[in-house]
Amino acid sequence: MNNVVHTDHILALTRIVGQSNCLTSPDTVATYTVDYRGIYHGEAIAVVRPDSTEQVAEIVKYCRLHSIPMVPQGGNTSLLGGAVPEEAVPAVVINLARMRRVHEVDPFNNTMTVEAGATLHAVRAAAEAADRFFPLRIGSEGSCQIGGNISTNAGGTAVLRYGNMRELVLGLEVVLPSGEIWNGLRGLRKDNTGYDIKQIFIGAEGTLGLITKAVIKLFPVPTSRAVAFVGLARAADALRLLELCKAKADTCLSAFELISQPALELSLAALNGVRSPLAQVYPWYALIELSSGQEQEQLDALLLEALETASEASCIEDAMVATSQTQAQQLWTIREEISDAQTRTGGSVRCDISVPLSKIPQFIEQATERVLALAPNTRMVVYGHMGDGNVHFNPLRPDTQSAAEYLATHGAEITKAVDSLAAQFNGSISAEHGIGVAKRDELPHIKSRVELEIGWAIKKAIDPENLMNPGKVLPALPERDGKE
Ligand code: LAC
Numbered sequence: 118m119n120n121v122v123h124t125d126h127i128l129a130l131t132r133i134v135g136q137s138n139c140l141t142s143p144d145t146v147a148t149y150t151v152d153y154r155g156i157y158h159g160e161a162i163a164v165v166r167p168d169s170t171e172q173v174a175e176i177v178k179y180c181r182l183h184s185i186p187m188v189p190q191g192g193n194t195s196l197l198g199g200a201v202p203e204e205a206v207p208a209v210v211i212n213l214a215r216m217r218r219v220h221e222v223d224p225f226n227n228t229m230t231v232e233a234g235a236t237l238h239a240v241r242a243a244a245e246a247a248d249r250f251f252p253l254r255i256g257s258e259g260s261c262q263i264g265g266n267i268s269t270n271a272g273g274t275a276v277l278r279y280g281n282m283r284e285l286v287l288g289l290e291v292v293l294p295s296g297e298i299w300n301g302l303r304g305l306r307k308d309n310t311g312y313d314i315k316q317i318f319i320g321a322e323g324t325l326g327l328i329t330k331a332v333i334k335l336f337p338v339p340t341s342r343a344v345a346f347v348g349l350a351r352a353a354d355a356l357r358l359l360e361l362c363k364a365k366a367d368t369c370l371s372a373f374e375l376i377s378q379p380a381l382e383l384s385l386a387a388l389n390g391v392r393s394p395l396a397q398v399y400p401w402y403a404l405i406e407l408s409s410g411q412e413q414e415q416l417d418a419l420l421l422e423a424l425e426t427a428s429e430a431s432c433i434e435d436a437m438v439a440t441s442q443t444q445a446q447q448l449w450t451i452r453e454e455i456s457d458a459q460t461r462t463g464g465s466v467r468c469d470i471s472v473p474l475s476k477i478p479q480f481i482e483q484a485t486e487r488v489l490a491l492a493p494n495t496r497m498v499v500y501g502h503m504g505d506g507n508v509h510f511n512p513l514r515p516d517t518q519s520a521a522e523y524l525a526t527h528g529a530e531i532t533k534a535v536d537s538l539a540a541q542f543n544g545s546i547s548a549e550h551g552i553g554v555a556k557r558d559e560l561p562h563i564k565s566r567v568e569l570e571i572g573w574a575i576k577k578a579i580d581p582e583n584l585m586n587p588g589k590v591l592p593a594l595p596e597r598d599g600k601e
């Protein structure tokens with residue numbers, strides 16, 4: 118496409134969204150075509166910012182008519198390059214930030230109908246204003262958007278109790294690659310009428326259409342919360358402790374996060390001198406949260422009882438129990454800072470692994486051995502959602518080596534070593550971060566051809582011209598004699 122043609126496209130798109138919402142100046146466009154870690158770059162003819170589903174449909178129809186690739190974009194907090202154009206072909210970025218209205222909160226149905234561009238923070242606040250709770254909790258809640266959360270089937274720290282995004286969505290409105298609008302905004306908990314169409318758009322990372330609205334589940338507000346930070350001698354102790362917390366607290370257990378010492382150290386340094394919650398250093402830590410509608414005292418007693426039993430069973434070394442909600446929040450800040458602290462440090466090889474819960478300690482031990490054999494001074498930043506069997510296994514460059522050098526030397530080999538071990542454990546190489554472009558070409562090694570072909574069959578049926586977020590999620594099909 119040459120520039121004259123681009124000018125025609127820009128004029129047409131401007132007619133749909135208005136001049137101020139069709140961004141074309143190279144400097145402005147550049148801020149939308151790079152991911153927030155600065156790793157993935159692409160090109161765009163324009164960034165359009167529609168205000169309604171109808172505008173989205175118009176944009177999509179226009180792009181389809183002219184065979185222009187489209188990249189749906191929410192808060193652009195993806196870690197895997199799913200929300201920016203690929204390098205090769207200039208695309209139109211469709212940014213949802215202006216579509217952020219809350220249409221309805223139905224407290225008795227416990228649902229909210231909301232536009233895709235509302236930030237997760239705004240969604241949680243709108244639920245709270247109606248005395249309800251929306252449980253999805255991830256560190257980027259101030260900038261990530263609910264449409265992106267749905268498109269990536271986001272997980273986070275409350276999955277243990279409430280499930281991931283796939284379980285939190287009851288209905289969707291989607292603009293299909295044809296420009297047609299599918300209104301599936303149903304707030305039903307039971308609907309057994311054949312294929313569950315909404316599920317193919319959840320976690321599709323915008324490759325099958327553009328989610329414009331959703332009906333999401335709400336819950337009663339947990340009025341009390343008890344949080345503890347625990348020191349552990351071994352990762353295996355975390356497993357025993359988790360088991361014990363489940364037995365004692367049952368459904369009150371709302372989070373169980375594992376943190377390695379190097380991960381804690383990195384976070385504390387990033388928080389400028391915040392002190393460790395515990396007086397001594399341990400190889401591992403767990404952040405435990407109970408929450409419910411019970412009295413605070415009851416919940417505190419439950420947590421103490423669980424910790425006492427754990428101590429008697431010698432599976433914890435030390436524990437600090439938050440004595441106020443402010444202190445509880447401080448503990449969560451330490452946990453939530455880990456991700457951004459790695460981004461700022463640079464030189465982190467992000468592996469988002471899940472294995473059967475029972476295998477987590479073994480997986481960590483063997484993966485650590487593999488990584489240290491390849492790159493001996495690596496900082497083993499390992500943390501994550503232990504309760505879900507999901508570890509962020511993110512080897513980080515030593516202080517003495519630059520990010521570029523560490524990644525160039527070890528990035529690919531570490532990813533291969535860790536991901537292939539996850540496959541051996543019958544695990545996943547992307548538990549909650551999706552595929553984007555970063556993990557796409559690994560899929561043929563871990564999925565059968567049959568499974569990949571089903572993915573392409575769905576893609577071709579809905580997006581025959583491959584214009585919706587092309588190059589994301591689906592790998593090229595391997596030769597026929599590949600893994601069956
Ligand atoms: C976290 C994100 C990176 O758990 O998934 O911090």
Ligand code: ZN
Pocket residue numbers: 272273501502509549
């Ligand atoms: Zn996570």
